[in-house]
Amino acid sequence: MSNTHEIRPGQSVELLKELHILTRDGKMNQDSRRKLKQVYHLFQFIEPLLQEVKTENGRLTLVDHGAGKSYLGFILYDLFFKALADDSHIFGIETREELVKTSRALADRLGFTGMSFLNLSVADSITSPALPETVDVVTALHACNTATDDAIRFALAKQARHIVLVPCCQAEVAAVLRKNKGQQLGSNPLTEIWRHPLHTREFGSQVTNVLRCLQLEAHGYQVSVTELVGWEHSMKNELIIAQYKNLPRRRPAQRLESVLASLGLEAMRERFFTAPAETNADA
Numbered sequence: 001m002s003n004t005h006e007i008r009p010g011q012s013v014e015l016l017k018e019l020h021i022l023t024r025d026g027k028m029n030q031d032s033r034r035k036l037k038q039v040y041h042l043f044q045f046i047e048p049l050l051q052e053v054k055t056e057n058g059r060l061t062l063v064d065h066g067a068g069k070s071y072l073g074f075i076l077y078d079l080f081f082k083a084l085a086d087d088s089h090i091f092g093i094e095t096r097e098e099l100v101k102t103s104r105a106l107a108d109r110l111g112f113t114g115m116s117f118l119n120l121s122v123a124d125s126i127t128s129p130a131l132p133e134t135v136d137v138v139t140a141l142h143a144c145n146t147a148t149d150d151a152i153r154f155a156l157a158k159q160a161r162h163i164v165l166v167p168c169c170q171a172e173v174a175a176v177l178r179k180n181k182g183q184q185l186g187s188n189p190l191t192e193i194w195r196h197p198l199h200t201r202e203f204g205s206q207v208t209n210v211l212r213c214l215q216l217e218a219h220g221y222q223v224s225v226t227e228l229v230g231w232e233h234s235m236k237n238e239l240i241i242a243q244y245k246n247l248p249r250r251r252p253a254q255r256l257e258s259v260l261a262s263l264g265l266e267a268m269r270e271r272f273f274t275a276p277a278e279t280n281a282d283a
């Protein structure tokens with residue numbers, strides 16, 4: 001793909017240079033192309049969601065968890081938020097202070113006034129007064145380990161309309177599968193699926209995402225799971241998009257309970273059951 005295809009009309013060349021996507025002489029930095037490709041691809045999924053909220057609410061708030069260098073936040077701001085003449089806002093949540101400082105400085109330099117970066121863990125951001133009571137869109141791109149789970153909790157607590165997740169590896173579920181493997185082996189032939197250590201890890205990772213989807217469905221969300229980019233770009237390319245539709249919750253909640261019980265994962269119940277914010281949990 002040529003440079004002209006990857007830089008879009010109206011896009012800040014200064015931003016791309018600052019994110020080291022363009023070299024100082026305006027050429028594509030090959031190492032960063034992969035990241036940009038992922039983020040653009042993700043933008044195609046996120047843009048219609050932003051448009052929908054904007055049309056209905058007139059403004060929007062997006063929180064990006066485990067923001068890192070905030071590639072996603074900056075590209076979303078540059079391609080969508082920058083043109084909005086309202087108080088729409090992007091918050092980036094990140095535990096590494098130096099990345100938060102760098103992102104703040106870059107937003108200042110570029111005049112991206114509708115962006116804030118908070119040096120908080122995802123878990124702490126749920127109750128932080130620095131964030132609004134409700135948010136429209138929550139994103140988490142490769143947020144490490146259980147940070148994706150905390151991002152789901154955040155989204156549920158803030159009654160997010162849209163949740164966009166590209167999970168990283170999560171080790172917790174695999175650890176419980178591993179611990180209980182001996183007990184399970186005799187009782188269930190399907191345990192063969194995770195008997196070998198490598199399979200325990202891979203199956204644990206897949207089950208984690210299955211449980212996340214059921215958790216979201218149990219809160220009335222419609223969930224779609226797709227691929228972010230081809231395998232050659234990233235090993236972690238599962239894209240989970242959840243849209244709040246107030247759907248019936250009882251069946252996914254029962255399924256979640258059954259899956260945990262069938263796999264000997266009862267110890268993970270706390271992780272995937274979150275008290276609903278609304279009242280019609282029995283629907």
Ligand SMILES: C[S@@+](CC[C@H](N)C(=O)[O-])C[C@H]1O[C@@H](n2cnc3c(N)ncnc32)[C@H](O)[C@@H]1O
Pocket residue numbers: 065066067068069070071072093094095096099120121122123140141142143144146147150168
């Ligand atoms: C793999 S990087 C991804 C960064 C960015 N989202 C991207 O895709 O380029 C994960 C980031 O999440 C941050 N992180 C990990 N656990 C976190 C937590 N519990 N709360 C907030 N940030 C976290 C890390 O410091 C790191 O910058």
